[in-house]
Amino acid sequence: MDCTRFAAELMAQEEFPGFALHPRDAWLVCDGACWLVAERTGETIVGRVDEDSSRVLTRQRRWPSPRPGPGHGFASPLPDGGLAVSGRDAITVYDADGWVRWTYSHDAWPGEGNIGSGACVADASGRLLLATVSGPAEPGSYPGDLCIALDLAGGRRVTQTVLPSASSGYTFQRSLTDPSQVFLDAAGGDTFHSLVITVEDDALRAQPVGLEDEPFAGLSRDGAFLKLDVGGEWLSRYASGQADVSVDAEDVLPEGLRFVGYRPGFLDTDRVLAAVGKEQDSQDNRHLVLDGRTLQPVAEVDYPGTNCFDPLALGDGTWLTVEGDTVRRWRTA
The missing domain is CATH 2.40.128 (Lipocalin)
Structure with missing residues (x-):
């Protein structure tokens, strides 16, 4: 070379x-900006990268951290200044003033030693929260984890789709310039899925792109x-x-x-x-x-x-x- x-x-x-680079939500692109996310002494700290290249961050915000432990869970800044946090068995949305707006409970991800962990991000409209959750624990075969769309105002489930991945660790990313581009990574042991997520007419779709x-x-x-x-x-x-x-x-x-x-x-x-x-x-x-x-x-x-x-x-x-x-x-x- x-x-x-x-x-x-x-x-x-x-x-x-x-701040550490290893957590899946450490580095995010959402709401037309780049973000850094850190966890320290029970707090989630979110910093928005400044558009002015002579500075690093334009501001830092601190939130309670309902995560299941270091390296688990996923925090995502919201367009209205709030924060969504995906934990082991619930998704919590905070208003910009730090108060809990709503909590959505779901089947718990498997315990310690399993990489299964959810993620969340607002959609292009700013009305829905896209999130990955563990599927229902029922007897028989497990069809896969779920990607769901929740109403950001009140937490109501609007729609969902079954993912090709099971008990995986997830990461959402958005485009800086095209709000409709929503990408989802799913890391599941020996298999890694990359998906494009779309919501149209209350129908949620997850389509693979590129190679596994x-x-x-x-x-x-x-x-x-x-x-x-x-x-x-x-x-x-x-x-x-x-x-x-x-x-x-x-x-x-x-x-x-x-x-x-x-x-x-x-x-x-x-x-x-x-x-x-x-x-x-x-x-x-x-x-x-x-x-x-x-x-x-x-x-x-x-x-x-x-x-x-x-x-x-x-x-x-x-x-x-x-x-x-x-x-x-x-x-x-």
Whole structure:
């Protein structure tokens, strides 16, 4: 691999206590913005990434945390300033002032040692909350977990569909520019489903996209999206009306390296930022800039005086890194 090296320019940094990259809701795209979610001492802390690249977060909010434990549950900011939290056996929606608006109880996800865990996100209209819940525990075969749509005003179930996954850990993501794009990842042991969720005329549909065992990764402002092989052996790009693009790590990366981290993403419509390394959780990851259409490496990033595990591309030419409780915002120098 022969590509240019450049130094990243630090734009801003901010302390965000309790933040870690591993929880499924740590990094969210919803309501036309990027969000960071942390959990600390019984609180869920939500920070909205500032549109001004000279700052990291525009604000932080704190909420009670009805989660079943660290790394479980899912918190999602709402368009009206509230927060929805998916727990082990209930979904709780808070108003902007912190009061509980409603709680929706459902069959509990399996206990400790099982990866089953729900997620939630508001739909494009802002009237419905999409959520994944465990299906009914009845004798006989288990058809699958459920994706349900709840009325955001009062918590009434409007519609539902059975998912192809069972007892899985879920993550919702939305597009920054197209509110109708709702993506759902389902991690279930050896199988990973990636689904596009649509609601039309009170009918909820979950349709697979791309290959299995490719979680959704970055979403571009022009509608393209990335999917990453769970083992880091390949990275794929999908866009409506365009040919799918896939590159194998062994063909485009130095020998012994693969795509690592969990969130390769679009720096802008022309560039992708991805972590590569020998091991998934290594602190020695290298960050590469890839061509946004061919996914071929074109540059490598050097950081002055710091390192980080998994970069978070924001789509505006900047990206975030995390080191301890410190979140830093960078751009290409």
